[in-house]
Amino acid sequence: MILVSVETPAHERDGAALAVLQLVGVRKTFGSFTAVEDINLDIYDGEFLTVVGPSGSGKTTLLRMLAGMERPTAGNITLRGMLINDVPSNKRPTCLVFQSLALFPHKTVGDNIEFPLKVKKMSRAERRRRALELIRLMRLPESYYSKNVTTCSGGEQQRVALARALAYDPDILFFDEPLSALDYKLKKAMEKELKDLHRATGKTFVYITHSLEEAMVMSDRIAVMRAGRFVQVGTPDEIYSRPANRFVAEFIGDVNVFGVKKDANGGWVFEDDGGSVEVALPPGLADAREAAVVVRPEFLRFIDEPSQASNAIKGTVYNEYALGSRIQYEVRSGDRTLLVELSRANAWTGGLDQPVIVGWDASDAIVVKG
Amino acid sequence: MAEISSAAMTGLDERKPLHLALPAGLRCASPVLVVLLLGFLAPLLTVAAYAFATPRTFEAFSSFTLANFATIFNPANTVWSSFAWSLFLAAMTVVLLAIVCYPIAYGLTRLFGKWAGFVSVLFVFPLFVSENVRLYGWVLFFIKNGVLDGTLKWLGLSGGPEVLYTPGIVLFGMVYTYLPFMLFPMTLGLAMVPRDVVDAAADFGASRFMIWREIELPLAMPGILIGALLTFVIAAGAVAESQILGGQTIITVTHDIETAFTYSQNWPLGSALAVLLMVIVSGLSLFVMSKLDLDRILGRR
Numbered sequence: 001m002i003l004v005s006v007e008t009p010a011h012e013r014d015g016a017a018l019a020v021l022q023l024v025g026v027r028k029t030f031g032s033f034t035a036v037e038d039i040n041l042d043i044y045d046g047e048f049l050t051v052v053g054p055s056g057s058g059k060t061t062l063l064r065m066l067a068g069m070e071r072p073t074a075g076n077i078t079l080r081g082m083l084i085n086d087v088p089s090n091k092r093p094t095c096l097v098f099q100s101l102a103l104f105p106h107k108t109v110g111d112n113i114e115f116p117l118k119v120k121k122m123s124r125a126e127r128r129r130r131a132l133e134l135i136r137l138m139r140l141p142e143s144y145y146s147k148n149v150t151t152c153s154g155g156e157q158q159r160v161a162l163a164r165a166l167a168y169d170p171d172i173l174f175f176d177e178p179l180s181a182l183d184y185k186l187k188k189a190m191e192k193e194l195k196d197l198h199r200a201t202g203k204t205f206v207y208i209t210h211s212l213e214e215a216m217v218m219s220d221r222i223a224v225m226r227a228g229r230f231v232q233v234g235t236p237d238e239i240y241s242r243p244a245n246r247f248v249a250e251f252i253g254d255v256n257v258f259g260v261k262k263d264a265n266g267g268w269v270f271e272d273d274g275g276s277v278e279v280a281l282p283p284g285l286a287d288a289r290e291a292a293v294v295v296r297p298e299f300l301r302f303i304d305e306p307s308q309a310s311n312a313i314k315g316t317v318y319n320e321y322a323l324g325s326r327i328q329y330e331v332r333s334g335d336r337t338l339l340v341e342l343s344r345a346n347a348w349t350g351g352l353d354q355p356v357i358v359g360w361d362a363s364d365a366i367v368v369k370g
Numbered sequence: 371m372a373e374i375s376s377a378a379m380t381g382l383d384e385r386k387p388l389h390l391a392l393p394a395g396l397r398c399a400s401p402v403l404v405v406l407l408l409g410f411l412a413p414l415l416t417v418a419a420y421a422f423a424t425p426r427t428f429e430a431f432s433s434f435t436l437a438n439f440a441t442i443f444n445p446a447n448t449v450w451s452s453f454a455w456s457l458f459l460a461a462m463t464v465v466l467l468a469i470v471c472y473p474i475a476y477g478l479t480r481l482f483g484k485w486a487g488f489v490s491v492l493f494v495f496p497l498f499v500s501e502n503v504r505l506y507g508w509v510l511f512f513i514k515n516g517v518l519d520g521t522l523k524w525l526g527l528s529g530g531p532e533v534l535y536t537p538g539i540v541l542f543g544m545v546y547t548y549l550p551f552m553l554f555p556m557t558l559g560l561a562m563v564p565r566d567v568v569d570a571a572a573d574f575g576a577s578r579f580m581i582w583r584e585i586e587l588p589l590a591m592p593g594i595l596i597g598a599l600l601t602f603v604i605a606a607g608a609v610a611e612s613q614i615l616g617g618q619t620i621i622t623v624t625h626d627i628e629t630a631f632t633y634s635q636n637w638p639l640g641s642a643l644a645v646l647l648m649v650i651v652s653g654l655s656l657f658v659m660s661k662l663d664l665d666r667i668l669g670r671r
C-alpha cells in the first residue's frame with residue numbers, strides 16, 4: 001500500500017480554479033501488463049502540471065490517454081465535464097508535443113507551423129500572418145519562415161514544435177519529454193522559456209518527464225508516479241520539503257536516507273550495523289515501528305563537538321565534489337555514506353581521509369515511511 | 371654493418387613491388403573493375419559498334435553507316451509501333467502497380483504486424499519459379515478448356531472469357547510479373563514515414579485524406595519513385611508476356627531485337643534497336659528524375 005497524499009493546489013484554495021481535465025479511476029492494461037492503475041487527478045485551468053517518474057512508470061501511457069492516442073481500459077477522463085474516453089486525438093481540443101517533436105521533415109518552418117491552420121481551412125494570407133507572429137513569439141528570425149525545418153538546430157526545432165502546437169490554439173498542451181534530447185545548457189534555458197510561455201499564453205500545460213529537477217523548475221504542481229500509480233501529488237515545495245515516502249525523497253536528488261526503528265524505550269535508533277545510535281527526530285509516524293529519515297545534504301555540517309547538534313555521526317572525509325557555488329563531501333562512517341553540502345565560503349579545509357563529526361538538527365530531518 | 375643494412379634498405383625501396391605502387395582503394399576495387407569492364411562495358415561498346423555497322427554483316431568496328439537507324443525511322447516499316455507498345459505497356463504497368471501495391475505496402479508496414487514477414491515471403495515466392503513457367507501457367511489457366519474455362523463449363527456455365535492473346539492479358543502478365551519490384555521499394559518508402567509524424571498530423575485534426583496527401587505520400591515518395599523507375603526500366607524491356615500470353619498480337623521492341631539477332635541474322639539492325647531503346651529509357655528516366663527535386667522530397671534542401 002503506497003501512501004498517496006493529494007494536496008490542494010494554491011490556486012484552488014483561492015477558490016477560482018476549475019478542473020479542466022478530470023481523471024477518475026483510470027486504468028490501462030496491455031495484455032496481462034498493467035501500465036497505469038487507479039489514477040485520480042483533477043487538472044486545473046491554466047496550471048502547469050508535471051507528471052514525473054522513472055522510465056516504465058506509465059507516465060507516457062497516461063499522457064497518451066489524455067491526448068487521445070490510447071483508450072483507458074477502465075475509468076473516466078472528462079474534459080470540462082464531457083466524457084472523452086473514446087474521443088480520438090484529432091477530435092480533441094488538445095495538442096501533444098512529442099518527445100521526437102514529430103516535425104514534418106519535408107516542410108519548411110512556416111509550413112510546419114501553418115499545418116494546423118491549414119486543417120482549419122484558414123486563408124493563405126492569414127496563415128502566413130499567424131505563422132510569422134508565432135515565429136516572432138518564439139524569438140526565431142523571420143527569415144526562418146522559408147527555411148527547411150531539418151536544417152534547424154535542436155533548440156530551434158524545439159521552438160518550431162512549440163509554435164506549431166500554439167498555432168493549433170489548443171485548450172491543453174501536452175508535452176512528452178520534449179527537452180530530453182537537448183544538451184544541459186540548452187535544456188535549462190528551454191525550461192525557463194517554457195515556463196515563460198506558460199505565463200504568456202495562460203494555457204494549461206501537462207508535462208511528462210523523468211527528471212524531477214526539470215519538474216521543480218517549471219511546475220505549479222507535480223505528480224510523482226511509480227509503477228503505474230501516483231505516489232504523491234503536490235506543489236514543488238511540498239514534494240521537496242515533505243516527500244510522502246523514501247522513493248519520492250530519493251527521486252528528488254542527493255539525499256541522506258537512514259533506516260531507523262524504535263528501541264525498547266520508544267526512541268529511534270539506526271537500523272543498520274553502525275551501532276545502536278540514538279537519533280533525535282521531529283514528531284511524526286508515532287505509531288510506526290520502522291521508518292526512514294531523510295536529511296538533505298545542505299542540512300548536514302561539520303561540527304567540533306557532538307553536543308553542537310542534536311544528531312552527530314563520526315566519520316572520515318572520503319571525497320569532495322565541486323558543484324559550482326557549493327561543494328559536496330562524501331563522508332564514510334562504517335558502512336554508511338553521508339553527503340554533506342557546504343557553500344564555497346564555508347568549504348572544508350581539513351583535506352581527505354581526515355576524521356570529522358557530521359551533525360544535523362532534528363528539525364531538519366524528515367521522517368517518512370520506509 | 372649499419373651502413374650495409376641501410377644500403378640494403380634503400381635498394382629495397384627502389385625495387386618497390388608494382389602492386390604497392392597502386393593506391394589501396396584502387397587495388398581493392400580492381401576485381402570489380404575488371405568484371406565491369408569485361409562484363410558490362412565491353413558488350414555495351416560492341417553493341418554500340420554493331421549499331422553503326424553495315425546491315426546484315428558482322429563488320430563491327432570496321433564499317434560506319436547510319437543505314438540501320440534509317441531503316442528504323444523509315445515510316446514504311448512498322449518498328450516504331452513496337453517501340454510505342456513497349457513504352458505504353460511499361461507506363462501502364464507502372465501506373466497499375468502503383469495503385470495495386472500501395473495498399474499492400476501500407477498493410478505490410480502498418481497493419482499486418484507479425485504476419486508482415488510471411489506475407490512478404492508469399493509475394494517473393496513466385497520469383498523462385500522461372501518467369502516463362504509462370505506465364506505458361508497463366509496460359510493453362512485462361513486457355514480454352516483450361517483451368518478457368520473448363521471449370522466453368524463443368525459447372526454447367528457458358529465458359530470463361532476469351533482473354534488470351536489480347537493486349538489486356540499482356541498488361542496483366544506484366545503487372546503480375548513485376549509486382550515485387552514495385553512492392554518492396556514502396557514498402558521501404560512507407561516504412562520511412564515516422565509514426566510520430568503521422569500521429570502529430572492527426573492530433574492537429576487533419577483528416578485521413580489530408581494526412582495521406584500532405585504527410586504520408588511525400589515522405590514515402592523516394593521509395594515509390596525508385597519502385598516506379600525500376601519497374602518502368604524492366605517493363606520497357608519485357609518480351610515474354612507478349613510472346614506467351616499475347617501470342618504475338620503485340621510485338622514489343624525487345625521481340626524485334628531478338629528477331630533481328632536470331633532469325634534474320636541482322637546484328638547491326640538489332641544493335642541499333644537496342645541502342646535506341648537504351649537512349650529512350652535512360653533519357654526518360656533522367657528527365658523524370660531531374661524534374662523531381664529528390665533533395666526536397668528527402669528533406670535535404
